[in-house]
Amino acid sequence: MLKIIRSLFAPAATKMTAGQLAEKFGLELRGDKNTLVRGVAPIADARSGELAFYSTEQNSNAFKILPISVLENTRASVILVQPEMAKHAPKGRTLLITDTPRGYIVKILGEIYREKPRFGISNDAHIDRGVFFRKKSTVYVGPFAVVERGAVIEPDVKIYPNAFIGRNVTIGRGTIVHSGAHIENATIGADCVINANAVIGKNGFGYTRQEGHNVFIPHVGRVVLGDRVSVGSSTCIDRGVMTDTRVGDGTKIDNLCQIAHGVVIGSECFLAAGVGLAGGTVIGDRTLLGGHVGIANGIHIGNDVEVGAQSGVFRNIPDGDRQMGFPAVSGLEFWRQYAWLKNNYKKPSGKK
Numbered sequence: 001m002l003k004i005i006r007s008l009f010a011p012a013a014t015k016m017t018a019g020q021l022a023e024k025f026g027l028e029l030r031g032d033k034n035t036l037v038r039g040v041a042p043i044a045d046a047r048s049g050e051l052a053f054y055s056t057e058q059n060s061n062a063f064k065i066l067p068i069s070v071l072e073n074t075r076a077s078v079i080l081v082q083p084e085m086a087k088h089a090p091k092g093r094t095l096l097i098t099d100t101p102r103g104y105i106v107k108i109l110g111e112i113y114r115e116k117p118r119f120g121i122s123n124d125a126h127i128d129r130g131v132f133f134r135k136k137s138t139v140y141v142g143p144f145a146v147v148e149r150g151a152v153i154e155p156d157v158k159i160y161p162n163a164f165i166g167r168n169v170t171i172g173r174g175t176i177v178h179s180g181a182h183i184e185n186a187t188i189g190a191d192c193v194i195n196a197n198a199v200i201g202k203n204g205f206g207y208t209r210q211e212g213h214n215v216f217i218p219h220v221g222r223v224v225l226g227d228r229v230s231v232g233s234s235t236c237i238d239r240g241v242m243t244d245t246r247v248g249d250g251t252k253i254d255n256l257c258q259i260a261h262g263v264v265i266g267s268e269c270f271l272a273a274g275v276g277l278a279g280g281t282v283i284g285d286r287t288l289l290g291g292h293v294g295i296a297n298g299i300h301i302g303n304d305v306e307v308g309a310q311s312g313v314f315r316n317i318p319d320g321d322r323q324m325g326f327p328a329v330s331g332l333e334f335w336r337q338y339a340w341l342k343n344n345y346k347k348p349s350g351k352k
Contacts, residue, residue, distance in 0.1 A: 013039040013112050018078045018094045018210055025107055030086065031094030037078050040109055046076035051108065053080035054089075055101040063102070067270075080105055118158055125159075134173075154190070166201070172227065185239045189227035189249070196233045200225075204238030204245075204261030204279060219261060224248070226267065232257060241279075248285065254283070266303065284319065308334075 019033030036049065043052035043066065053148065056069040071081070071088050078094045080101045082158060089095055098104050121136075124143035131147050133139055135155040141153065142161035147315065151165050154173040157166065163177045166184030171177065175192040183194065185201035194200065204218040221240025225247045231237065232255035237245060240262045248267030253259070258276040265271075266285035274292040277283070281295050284302045290309030295301070301314045308324030308331075318325055325334040 009282070012116075013037075016112060018051075018096065021078075021108060021111070024094055024111065025104055027080075027104065028083075028097035029094070030097060031092075033094075035077050035094040037112065040105070041076070041078060043074045044070050046074055048075055048077050050074035051074050051078040051080065051096075051112075053101040053105045054085055054099040055082060056085065057082075057100065057102050058306055080108070093187060122161075168203070178233075185221075186225070188225045189229060192225055192229045193230045195231060195235075195255070198231045198233060198235045200231065201239045202236070205240065205277070206241050206261055221245065221262065223247075229253070232273070235259070254291075272309070290324075 016037050016298055017033060018029060018031065018035040018037060021027065021037065022029040022033070029111040037051045038049040041050045041052055043054050047050040054066065056065050058065065063272055068088055069229040071085065073092065074090065076093070076163055076213050078096060079089050080096045080098065081089060082099055082101060083097050086097060095213060098209045101105055118140035119138065121139065121141040122143040125141045125145045126148050127141065128149040130149035132152045134153065138155045139153055140158045142159060144161050145159050145163045145226055147153065147159065147165040148167045150168040152170040154171060155184045156174040157171050158176045160179040162179050165171065165177070170187045172188055172190035172192065175188055175194070177183065177194045178196045179193045180197040181207065183200045188194070193214045203219045205221060207214045209215070217289060219239050219241050221242055221244045223237050223245045225237050226249035228250045229247050231250045232253055234255055235253055235257040237247070238261045240244060243262050245259060245261060245263050247265045248269070249270040251265055254273040254275070255276050259265070260277055260279040260281070262280045263277045264282045266283055266287065268286045268305045269283060270288045272289060272291040276294045278297040280298040282300045284305065286303055287301055287305045289307050289310065292310045293307050293313065295313040299313055301313070302317055302319035302321065304318050304320045306322045307328060310326070311324050312326040313323070313328045322331045323329060323339070324331055
């Protein structure tokens with residue numbers, strides 16, 4: 001009974017043959033093109049009827065190469081594998097050959113576990129007069145979602161239950177806004193994902209001290225997200241005071257991040273969970289910020305920079321640099337400091 005219940009709520013896979021996958025993604029096929037793929041699983045856990053992948057790619061230190069015995073003993077019916085590794089696959093298995101299995105497994109997962117299309121506007125949704133739908137028949141708006149006057153909704157947008165889209169917000173083609181997300185004063189690009197309870201376009205933490213009191217500074221800027229931006233759950237992106245807060249194409253922001261007013265983030269960046277960017281921070285393209293990195297007001301960070309987790313950044317970082325620590329310094333300097341502390345630290349007397 002438990003297996004039946006789990007099967008009802010498990011992600012539904014679209015059954016495809018190995019031949020169909022090879023044709024769709026331009027992969028070399030070795031074996032039976034009619035081998036049916038009913039799902040995808042890790043290569044060590046895969047069962048008959050499932051697809052798995054094995055790769056020796058080392059795109060980053062986070063990717064671990066599994067022992068070759070895992071490939072040799074897998075029960076997967078279809079294996080996505082590099083040409084030089086194909087000889088280690090069990091005999092009789094159907095192989096999909098590519099130099100980059102990690103990249104193609106992402107595409108195959110998206111194809112096999114593609115969510116069924118949703119269309120239509122719920123009778124329980126609140127849509128103000130004056131909302132402009134570019135192609136209403138392709139849009140989904142779930143129960144109790146609110147879309148206010150002046151919003152522009154492009155084709156293929158999905159707005160899930162209890163989301164809020166404020167006045168004069170533009171949502172780009174194919175963007176998904178998940179439940180509980182709150183968007184005001186913003187332009188969202190195409191193919192973005194706004195996850196649950198994200199808040200975009202509210203006022204920032206902008207105050208000035210006048211006659212001994214903290215006085216709020218009115219915000220008139222917006223938030224502008226490029227295409228293919230992902231915003232994590234419970235992440236906040238504040239509108240600018242007089243300039244826009246901007247996030248470039250392809251940038252991915254994890255859960256529980258804080259992007260303050262007037263921040264500019266380049267394209268194809270990664271911001272891990274808990275990152276906090278103070279007002280006026282400027283970040284270049286392809287920069288990676290580890291979890292809980294904090295960056296002070298007005299700091300400029302270059303292109304292709306990496307900042308280690310829990311670092312505090314108080315000065316500008318040039319292109320291509322790698323820094324870590326509190327305050328953040330270059331990786332080499334950080335380890336020199338660590339080694340010095342380790343060698344010179346003296347335990348309090350009386351303690352073992």
